[in-house]
Amino acid sequence: MPVVLSLNVARKTIPVDYARAGATGIDKRPVDGPLRVSPTEAKGTAGSGVAGDSIGDWTVHGGEYQAVYGYAREDLDWWQSELDVPLSNGQFGENLTTQGIDHTTALVGEHWRIGSALLEVTGPRIPCRTFAEFLGQRGWVKRFTQQARPGAYFRVLEEGLIGPGDEISVVHRPGHDVTVELCFRALTTEAALLPRLLAAGDSVPPEVVELVHKRSVVELDS
Template sequence: MDREIVWLSKGTPSTLTYKGKEFKSGIAKNQVTELKVMSKGIIGDDVENHDFHGGSERVICVYAYEHYGFWEKLYQTVLPKAAFGENLTLTGMTEKDVCVGDIFQIGDAIVQVSQGRFPCSTINKYTNIHTLLNKIIERGHTGYFFRVLEEGVIYSNSSIKLLEKHSEEISISTIHHTYFHEKNNIKRIESILSLDVLSDEWMIRMKKLHKSLVEKSI
């Protein structure tokens, strides 16, 4: 499938309601015609909890449009646009298609895949589907992030061009399934740890996993 932009979305934290209780989150995005992408964030876009979201390694959140059909069929519902809080909803770029370190030009911006998304329960609250988080982890339909190498503007009709495929070709899907479902695959973990372009957040997770396996083998 060709790489194309379906939706561009951004937004700042707002107060939402789940089971009669209010919570604040930046997951609810509005569709826009352009995103002004800076090295530390998107103009007009923000997160509520900066300890777990945002930052220079998680500037642009991406979600594959192909997954919407899967989820809507599974849950017999229609999801809102940018239901996963993503900034870019794209075709042809699932977690299996992209690798950590891949570099793309989208509009004027040059971006690099930095890490997979570590999903949290906010998605259950936003969609009102209480099993969604577990299914996301099971399937690996998490989404992922870009860091920004060159700032610029992304328009709704901007083309997506792969500038450089990372030599190791370790996909977002591979890292996700290793961490959540193949925790004893020490060779795979070591290959992931060799990725100097992997975000610090995921590097720390994989190092802890590796350490626990080494300690078990002693």
């Protein structure tokens, strides 16, 4: 049975000179929990959906479609072997470190029941300079992108409590083929895939829908 290995939060942001906002909440640490997860407002107006979790730059992180970030321990272990450095739960900035469930092949729009909360998969994490600097890995953005193990963002459909050891149940799978991996590739290295993301309907973040439409207009004008 898939489970939450750890619930991770940043109790406060840390000041850094490499983040655009001057501070980051990427340094998330495991907590005993459980903690309440709640729906949030649109990006730019709200932070994390996890109680007590801090986010440094609301313009690019947090908000409704990025209320919770999950990463599989199996993928952390793979990176640990590749990088030859220890990686603790939460070190990729994830709120949920999971075991026994694949985030990469999850469908955008899947519903995951975790604890008493209901979460919806909304897409992948896109790597940034802050992520690279925090890990101290040169060329990290390119390397992370090439491997396409991005983890998944979620929005909160039903408020509830999540804690370490909670089971994860996939209670709904939509009828399209838009996976987290496909979405990641479309947003990073294969822009030709962008129109396919619209098949996931309102599970796709508004800024991604806007990007798809803008690209379509450019192609029509060219």
